[in-house]
Amino acid sequence: MTIRHFPTAPAPHLPPSRDVATLMRDVLIALVPGIAAHAWFFGPGIFLQIGLAALFALGAEALAARWRRQSARRLIGDYSALVTAVLFALSVPPLAPWWIALIGMVSAIWLVKHAYGGLGYNRFNPAMAGFAIVLISFPLPMSQWLAPAPLGAGGTDLLEILRAVGLGQLPEAARWDAISSATPLDLLRSGRAQNLLVSEVRLDPVFGDFGGHGWEWIANWYLAGGLWLLYRRVINWRVPVATLGTTLLLTLPFYLIDPAAHPLPLQHVFSGALVLGAFFIATDPVSGASTPAGRLWFGAGVAVITLAIRRWGNYPDGLAFAVLTMNALAPLIDRYTRPRIYGERR
Amino acid sequence: MLLEHEPGEVLHPFHGGLRLRHYKRQSLSSPVSRPPLPARLVLPLCQHQGRAGRLLVSPGQRVLRGEALTVAEAANQVPIHAPSSGVVRRLEILPTIACPEPGEPCLEIELDGEHRAVAPAVPPPWRAMSAAELQRAIAAAGIVGLGGAVYPSAAKLLAAGQEIDTVIINGAECEPYISCDEALLETHPERVLAGAGILARAAGARRLVIAIEKRMRSAERKLNARLEVTTVPTRIVKVPSMYPEGGERQLTQVLTGREVPLGGYPQALGLVVFNVATAAAVADAILDGLPLVERIVTVTGTGIAAPGNRRVLLGTPLHHLIADCGGYRPGAARLVCGGPLMGEALVHDGLPVVKGTNCLLVLDAGEIADSAPVLPCINCGECSRVCPVQLLPHELHWAIRAGDLGRAGEFGLEACIECGCCAQVCPSHIPLVADYRRGKAEIHAERQRRAHAERAKARYLASQERRQAKAAAAREAAEAEQRLAGDAAEAKARIAKALDLARQKKAKRTPMTTPAPSRSRHR
Numbered sequence: 001m002t003i004r005h006f007p008t009a010p011a012p013h014l015p016p017s018r019d020v021a022t023l024m025r026d027v028l029i030a031l032v033p034g035i036a037a038h039a040w041f042f043g044p045g046i047f048l049q050i051g052l053a054a055l056f057a058l059g060a061e062a063l064a065a066r067w068r069r070q071s072a073r074r075l076i077g078d079y080s081a082l083v084t085a086v087l088f089a090l091s092v093p094p095l096a097p098w099w100i101a102l103i104g105m106v107s108a109i110w111l112v113k114h115a116y117g118g119l120g121y122n123r124f125n126p127a128m129a130g131f132a133i134v135l136i137s138f139p140l141p142m143s144q145w146l147a148p149a150p151l152g153a154g155g156t157d158l159l160e161i162l163r164a165v166g167l168g169q170l171p172e173a174a175r176w177d178a179i180s181s182a183t184p185l186d187l188l189r190s191g192r193a194q195n196l197l198v199s200e201v202r203l204d205p206v207f208g209d210f211g212g213h214g215w216e217w218i219a220n221w222y223l224a225g226g227l228w229l230l231y232r233r234v235i236n237w238r239v240p241v242a243t244l245g246t247t248l249l250l251t252l253p254f255y256l257i258d259p260a261a262h263p264l265p266l267q268h269v270f271s272g273a274l275v276l277g278a279f280f281i282a283t284d285p286v287s288g289a290s291t292p293a294g295r296l297w298f299g300a301g302v303a304v305i306t307l308a309i310r311r312w313g314n315y316p317d318g319l320a321f322a323v324l325t326m327n328a329l330a331p332l333i334d335r336y337t338r339p340r341i342y343g344e345r346r
Numbered sequence: 347m348l349l350e351h352e353p354g355e356v357l358h359p360f361h362g363g364l365r366l367r368h369y370k371r372q373s374l375s376s377p378v379s380r381p382p383l384p385a386r387l388v389l390p391l392c393q394h395q396g397r398a399g400r401l402l403v404s405p406g407q408r409v410l411r412g413e414a415l416t417v418a419e420a421a422n423q424v425p426i427h428a429p430s431s432g433v434v435r436r437l438e439i440l441p442t443i444a445c446p447e448p449g450e451p452c453l454e455i456e457l458d459g460e461h462r463a464v465a466p467a468v469p470p471p472w473r474a475m476s477a478a479e480l481q482r483a484i485a486a487a488g489i490v491g492l493g494g495a496v497y498p499s500a501a502k503l504l505a506a507g508q509e510i511d512t513v514i515i516n517g518a519e520c521e522p523y524i525s526c527d528e529a530l531l532e533t534h535p536e537r538v539l540a541g542a543g544i545l546a547r548a549a550g551a552r553r554l555v556i557a558i559e560k561r562m563r564s565a566e567r568k569l570n571a572r573l574e575v576t577t578v579p580t581r582i583v584k585v586p587s588m589y590p591e592g593g594e595r596q597l598t599q600v601l602t603g604r605e606v607p608l609g610g611y612p613q614a615l616g617l618v619v620f621n622v623a624t625a626a627a628v629a630d631a632i633l634d635g636l637p638l639v640e641r642i643v644t645v646t647g648t649g650i651a652a653p654g655n656r657r658v659l660l661g662t663p664l665h666h667l668i669a670d671c672g673g674y675r676p677g678a679a680r681l682v683c684g685g686p687l688m689g690e691a692l693v694h695d696g697l698p699v700v701k702g703t704n705c706l707l708v709l710d711a712g713e714i715a716d717s718a719p720v721l722p723c724i725n726c727g728e729c730s731r732v733c734p735v736q737l738l739p740h741e742l743h744w745a746i747r748a749g750d751l752g753r754a755g756e757f758g759l760e761a762c763i764e765c766g767c768c769a770q771v772c773p774s775h776i777p778l779v780a781d782y783r784r785g786k787a788e789i790h791a792e793r794q795r796r797a798h799a800e801r802a803k804a805r806y807l808a809s810q811e812r813r814q815a816k817a818a819a820a821r822e823a824a825e826a827e828q829r830l831a832g833d834a835a836e837a838k839a840r841i842a843k844a845l846d847l848a849r850q851k852k853a854k855r856t857p858m859t860t861p862a863p864s865r866s867r868h869r
Contacts, residue, residue, distance in 0.1 A: 004694060005693060007691075008693055009777075010779065011682075014686045015714070018771060019718060020721050119724065120724045121722060233728075286724050288725070290725045292731075339736050340736065341761050342736050345607070
């Protein structure tokens, strides 16, 4: 009998049960309902923003792959740049000029991701870092939000969208009634500055039942997508539960003490980027905490900082800054939340 | 140790683990048979965790089945025995499963095909034997843990030192594909029970727990039918099929809810765990006087034509065993010794079966993992969710990659049981367990280097001390001599001075008295 030779490989010898590309692809799929709702309320501008961001992100990724002598197909094939692009596009106003996406994506992919070593090595969430860079650098175009569909006139005409995004010319109708301080969080801020009661501020038609009109529905669809990701085990429950739970727990006492001065806790949850952030952004594994307890702290920290910025900060919403701050703290959190090893006494 | 419940009365969860699809039916559908005798057997002298015993035979010598080939002279040594009759051909370094390159010392026996056994020494009735006598008999029969860890069974009983009150027989065969334990329980439940009873006596335990998996219904029936064989209170416990429940530490946790202390053994909790096949081997040795010379091996996988379980003589070449199971299917792409999660991929099938060989798994090209490229870790934490030891596998990975073994140690690298759950779920397909083994080996080497350096230092310091002591003694002696010499000189000088004085005094008087004779006397 002759001896037969075989190639060897380290254990385990079963086909892997998951891979990075599938996880990222699931994240993209989970965003589809939210994106559809976004388009429903704010017009097709979001598709253009996603397209632009994806184009710039993939281009930046391909160039980075070339400079770093890596396979561009492999880098693009893990879908992580695409996730970054979509999350970024969902954070910017639908009528933001094209160069916002360019600058945001180039800084996200090159500065935040590849300068640190690429996927897995970036300390900060690329989408949020890119968003923060354009938000700080170009406050005006970044605050030009449209009013949701039934209220605003602009944003539904494709030609107008192309002119706005391509040339930076906002549609006539949108220029005055729907820009600059149209979002519910903006109104709450300015209302507080003028000592208005929450009930007075909420008279503005942009408010819906909980959050902003339209916004709350988009958040609902993000929530649905997030729950699907939980079901698929793509994300862990700890970060979203901690983020949303902390938001409710922190705002509830204020609301109970003085409902006239403080909005309903659910309003905090369903306005701005909180739901999107809790399920899709703060759950980014690379830049987040990785221990079970650490993830609870991470989510709680995101909520606290977001609320603090909403209440006292200069920006209407603070999720991006909250996530970036917690990204910086994540290694420290991990260090102090190491679980007890089996058989170890503590 | 005081337990709220008796072991196995209430089941407890362990952290993480995987629910895996099992592929055991394939190999369980045919009866356990014996392959024909091969032409020759190759027996590594050391087939366990420890050292080889002293060689008793030499090339050219005839041996019979059951004859001892080596003898243990220390607690970490275990003897090996001839599985069949024939002539010892050579003692040489040959490739083995444990060491395919360059190999380890092995005895090759050319079989005569007669399969004659040594006249079995009529074993004394085991009930008349003391625990210590039983332990000695188990050691002399060359019995080691057959679940895969191949730790000397007698040493497990001896090293206990603590009171053992429960012997746990481990029938939780959690690796997909492996079915040799289940096949044994199906065919020889009474052997397992008898061996378990003997082990309980040898351990001084007052009760037995036999843990089998929930799905082993027919084995459970058969065990229950023969329960009287064990002679100690016995509980059959069905544990859920969850990988890696068959691990000693995990099974202990499932049955008692307690964790084996870090770096310690279940003995610290008053428990000792043996595999079902180990128990059956003990029964063979103590009841029939047959030492450990054969075992049941599962031969299975998509690359095997007729999967099944075989009772195999130790030393049988793997290709002989595979040929007996119909040979390879066309797509056979990987040969694994053990299960798919923890098994070792083998370079070729010319290696011999040893005591720890529980399964030969041949996988099809479509089934194996290495088509997927390795990506960087994305910190997803899925590995720590499934880790039964509650480690943070990704942190270990970063630490080992950075070459920071100290940090890896802080994160509990040495507590890792290498079950492979983390690598199985890793979306970046990082061969984590391979990293950990390397890291552990480096820590071990570093520790040995340090111990070596420590010994060298101690030796150097001792020799230096000796040298210094010698030098000091020499110096002292020299000083003493010098002092003595100095004293003598001083005394001389004093004498001379005194004499001088006396002379001067005399000289003053000399002119008057008689100077001449005194001067001449003093010259």
